[in-house]
Amino acid sequence: MNETMQNSPEISYTVFNNEAQLKAVQSLIEKELSEPYSIYTYRYFVYNWPQLCILARHGERYVGVIVCKMDNMDCPGMLQGYIAMLAVDPDYRLRRIGTTLVEKAIDMMIAEQADEIVLETEQSNKAALRLYDSLGFIREQRLLRYYMNGVDALRLKLILPWRSSNESSLT
Numbered sequence: 001m002n003e004t005m006q007n008s009p010e011i012s013y014t015v016f017n018n019e020a021q022l023k024a025v026q027s028l029i030e031k032e033l034s035e036p037y038s039i040y041t042y043r044y045f046v047y048n049w050p051q052l053c054i055l056a057r058h059g060e061r062y063v064g065v066i067v068c069k070m071d072n073m074d075c076p077g078m079l080q081g082y083i084a085m086l087a088v089d090p091d092y093r094l095r096r097i098g099t100t101l102v103e104k105a106i107d108m109m110i111a112e113q114a115d116e117i118v119l120e121t122e123q124s125n126k127a128a129l130r131l132y133d134s135l136g137f138i139r140e141q142r143l144l145r146y147y148m149n150g151v152d153a154l155r156l157k158l159i160l161p162w163r164s165s166n167e168s169s170l171t
Contacts, residue, residue: 016053081109
């Protein structure tokens with residue numbers, strides 16, 4: 001690690017809380033993800049689920065973001081968390097920022113009583129697959145030519161066991 005990194009502030013994490021942060025969210029994602037999104041897509045996520053949009057900062061610089069949502073599942077009373085976007089500035093990779101963002105999002109979704117969390121990632125994105133594998137996600141389905149660039153995706157799922165263990169302790 002170089003000296004400037006050692007003497008610089010720690011990474012801090014915050015949930016989305018104002019329009020000024022929207023540019024940082026958009027900038028990080030547009031640099032790192034292959035899919036283009038309109039400003040309306042970003043606003044849909046950050047204003048409906050601001051607690052599930054978590055930003056990583058190093059001093060005044062935004063260096064990572066995760067954007068998620070919660071939805072009802074087909075099964076009544078079941079909630080599904082969805083990780084829509086995750087991006088970390090290339091200069092800040094291998095510092096566990098992506099892992100920390102995902103862990104914080106998972107914790108928030110558990111607090112909101114999600115039953116499972118799903119996402120899609122490019123099948124060729126080995127770093128993302130390693131990250132999600134390490135957190136217990138399983139590869140549920142291959143989606144052929146899912147992305148606009150023609151690349152296949154993998155749908156990943158994390159089953160959250162909290163509900164079954166809570167229900168069994170109530171009986």
